[in-house]
Amino acid sequence: MHVRIAVLPGDGIGPEVIREAVACLGQVARIFGHSFAFQSHPVGGYAIDAFNEPLPGATLDACLEADAVLLGAVGDPRHDGLPSGRRPESGLLALRKGLGAYANLRPAVLHPALVRSSPVREDVVRGTDLLVVRELAGGLYFGEPRSLDADRGVNTLAYSVPEVERVARYAFDLARRRRRKVTSVDKANVLEASQLWRRVVTQMAKEYPDVALEHLYVDACAMALVARPASFDVVLTDNLFGDILSDEAAVLTGSLGMLPSASLGGRVGLYEPVHGSAPDLAGKDLANPVGAIGSAAMLLRYSLGLEAEAAALEAAVGAALDQGFGTADLACQPARVGTRGMGEAIRQCLAKAAGKDAPAGNGGCCCGRGDLALPGHHVGVEGGPGASCASGAAPFHGEVPA
Numbered sequence: 207m208h209v210r211i212a213v214l215p216g217d218g219i220g221p222e223v224i225r226e227a228v229a230c231l232g233q234v235a236r237i238f239g240h241s242f243a244f245q246s247h248p249v250g251g252y253a254i255d256a257f258n259e260p261l262p263g264a265t266l267d268a269c270l271e272a273d274a275v276l277l278g279a280v281g282d283p284r285h286d287g288l289p290s291g292r293r294p295e296s297g298l299l300a301l302r303k304g305l306g307a308y309a310n311l312r313p314a315v316l317h318p319a320l321v322r323s324s325p326v327r328e329d330v331v332r333g334t335d336l337l338v339v340r341e342l343a344g345g346l347y348f349g350e351p352r353s354l355d356a357d358r359g360v361n362t363l364a365y366s367v368p369e370v371e372r373v374a375r376y377a378f379d380l381a382r383r384r385r386r387k388v389t390s391v392d393k394a395n396v397l398e399a400s401q402l403w404r405r406v407v408t409q410m411a412k413e414y415p416d417v418a419l420e421h422l423y424v425d426a427c428a429m430a431l432v433a434r435p436a437s438f439d440v441v442l443t444d445n446l447f448g449d450i451l452s453d454e455a456a457v458l459t460g461s462l463g464m465l466p467s468a469s470l471g472g473r474v475g476l477y478e479p480v481h482g483s484a485p486d487l488a489g490k491d492l493a494n495p496v497g498a499i500g501s502a503a504m505l506l507r508y509s510l511g512l513e514a515e516a517a518a519l520e521a522a523v524g525a526a527l528d529q530g531f532g533t534a535d536l537a538c539q540p541a542r543v544g545t546r547g548m549g550e551a552i553r554q555c556l557a558k559a560a561g562k563d564a565p566a567g568n569g570g571c572c573c574g575r576g577d578l579a580l581p582g583h584h585v586g587v588e589g590g591p592g593a594s595c596a597s598g599a600a601p602f603h604g605e606v607p608a
């Protein structure tokens with residue numbers, strides 16, 4: 207299968223973790239006989255520096271033309287003073303909107319090797335395997351009116367019936383492939399938008415008599431996530447609550463760096479780790495690439511329909527964790543490695559499972575991210591679009607050009 211993957215490394219630790227994820231995808235392509243062409247594009251603070259806007263039109267166009275989009279992280283404290291529509295984060299929001307992504311899947315699975323890395327007691331957290339389905343295109347993030355002046359800041363929480371229906375359908379359909387339970391999270395004791403949310407979800411549940419539905423207020427859910435995390439299956443919630451609860455769910459599994467995500471609903475899927483740009487860790491080979499690599503696995507599954515390949519990559523992550531490998535955020539892993547070392551350990555496991563040798567080191571792929579200053583220039587693809595960068599080497603070096 208030949209596919210084109212748009213790669214948006216973004217800011218902070220984004221380029222480092224994406225480099226490992228792309229190298230894993232390259233190795234998957236090699237093992238399974240696919241051809242993946244990667245093209246890198248600017249977004250976030252990196253794009254503000256280069257083009258004075260957080261989502262250049264050429265980046266969005268390239269994403270819309272690709273088969274899938276893999277993103278690192280956005281956010282750069284150097285741009286914190288900008289008005290909200292011009293900050294790095296607004297590039298990500300515009301990208302989600304531009305791709306029509308309204309259902310954000312954030313699976314939080316506790317790997318058995320990491321039970322002692324979780325801040326929650328072993329007997330409580332063991333067995334945690336939940337999926338947050340976060341509404342991604344509406345709610346407080348996008349509601350109008352919104353404004354900020356000297357003495358007043360305004361945001362609007364509004365949901366329409368179709369907006370709730372379309373994301374709820376994702377949650378119920380996904381629950382059918384899991385343990386058939388949906389927990390819908392809202393604040394219906396206070397907010398009208400939540401009352402509508404609850405009404406629509408309750409109505410939809412009638413179409414899914416085989417799926418159990420419970421409603422929780424968001425405050426109670428925040429508590430239950432630490433008190434009884436293993437009791438959750440699918441957690442369906444709005445944009446802001448989903449942002450907050452998914453960080454909480456992530457850390458249950460050992461570290462925020464563990465969680466992948468898929469943003470679906472449009473023609474092109476967007477895949478990104480749940481963690482942020484972590485500027486304090488950037489460039490130090492400290493960041494955990496597992497969330498990014500897990501996002502690459504979700505890309506294989508949801509955008510390319512390559513279930514065996516996705517499962518193989520996820521199994522390789524599990525095997526590397528079983529062998530004790532982990533970055534500094536996974537406190538209890540005995541074999542402490544850096545970002546690159548973790549990626550390499552995962553690729554070794556992938557190669558071993560495939561019965562082939564892992565590629566040695568960085569196989570000398572050509573493409574540097576510094577080339578991004580040229581709009582529309584294809585980087586990350588030896589031989590231009592249509593060629594495969596499936597060497598198992600790492601096309602994205604992550605250097606931020608001066």
Ligand code: IPM
Binds near residue numbers: 299
């Ligand atoms: C996330 C992030 C983003 C969000 C930011 C960077 C805009 O926190 O993906 O969870 O709030 O959605």
Ligand code: MN
Binds near residue numbers: 449450480
């Ligand atoms: Mn977040």
